[in-house]
Amino acid sequence: MIILSHPTGNENVRQAGLAFAEANLLEEFFTTINWNPPSVFDRLLPARMRETFRRRSFPQMVRARTISLPFRETARLLSGVLRLPLFSEHERGFLSIDAVSVALDCAVAAAVRNSGTCKLVYSYEDCALATFGAAERRGIPRMYDLPIGYWRVAQRIFAEECERKPEWASTLTGARDSDEKLARKDEELRLATRVIVASSFTKSTLAEATQRRSGRRLAVESSDLRPVTVIYYGAPVAATNEIAKSKNKLKVLFVGALGQRKGLSYGLRAVELIGGKNCELTLLGRKVAKGCRPLDQATQTHRWLPSLPHAQVLREMRQHDVLIFPSLFEGFGLAITEAMSQGIPVITTAHTAGPDIIDDGVDGFIVPIRSAEAIAEKLEVLARDRERLRAMKISAREKAQKYPWENYRRALLTLAREVMKGREGLA
Helix, strand or coil: CEEEECCCCCHHHHHHHHHHHHCCCEEEEEECCCCCCCCHHHHHCCHHHHHHHHCCCCCHHHHCCEEECHHHHHHHHHHHHCCCHHHCCCCCCCCCHHHHHHHHHHHHHHHHHHCCCCCEEEEECCCCHHHHHHHHHCCCCEEEECCCCCHHHHHHHHHHHHHHCHHHHHHCHHHHCCHHHHHHHHHHHHHCCEEEECCHHHHHHHHHHHCCCCCCCCCCCCCCCCCEEECCCCECCCCCCCCCCCCCCEEEEEECCECHHHCHHHHHHHHHHHCCCCEEEEEECCECCCCCHHHHHHHHHCEEECCCCHHHHHHHHHCCCEEEECCCCCCCCHHHHHHHHCCCCEEEECCCCHHHHCCECCCEEEECCCCHHHHHHHHHHHHHCHHHHHHHHHHHHHHHCCCEHHHHHHHHHHHHHHHHHHCCCCC
């Protein structure tokens, strides 16, 4: 049986839980909030808070096997909604996501120590250290899901970006990670018996995990790094097969956290280069930091939607012509397959799952990181040639249909069974 854990539970986590539950292999799923939308509390909440909590609901067969630790995470979410960040300081705050993750990790470790039937633990970056330690002592295999690239590559890119775009530095929150947090990441990797990633880019960054360096930050020894398996995330089912007609202006969409890790400044500059007469931009996502002047200006200049329920995000995608996703450092980029599923081609970089999913020039474009000019060039192509745009929309939707979430669940379940059967990495 499998013990699965994650502090928040995004779509790929839901799908992992569903894969194990459908096969009757899910012993317990540990998370913070297990929300039941039809409840009395749900109806009493203000709209913004209700939307936030509804994102923490799970399929019924997963919910039935869920152990939740809601109090600290609920307080963290409420402090964000009420704009009370006093206890949410990065890493050290009592209500920081790091504190929430560590508390969950400790609870899961206790469950692993006491379980008489657990055959596998499946945990995610930043919430696996205690869990893996307990599982290793009991000889239980440990699957480690790394949802984004290796931290050493991230730190290098963030440092470069702070020099290139200092006005955006406050949005690179990962650059503030302490040596202790980075060391925990390496220890999680060392304890894993199998590493799962969602893109070839993420796998490529792990090459730096085996480079031993002097100083406080030591990478994982090559002999300690376990096999790495790439399993692509899925795409939602299209609500309609109709392709919306393009209007005079090219309707450009950006979806994701509004910050420089997503390459936002380069997307904004690209739209500026081709001019407001040719396109209009919608920003869909929350700001990752306060006091970033160019970000504040962007949300005042362009149409800005801080948040929408998932169904409305997909609807918003269908009303646009192209998604720009110029990330500098990504694990996959669910917005890519979501947009393609709605018939929207994507302009993205090689630091995402783009090269794994997109045929360049057919159902989207792959551009270099940090190149507003390359993004602008592709936008101009689509604005000028609407027949090509329509053909790319059709191709994007057809490509997304080749990546249903069912494929992800099947591949993950197959791998989990192999790991349990092989008891690999336990010698």
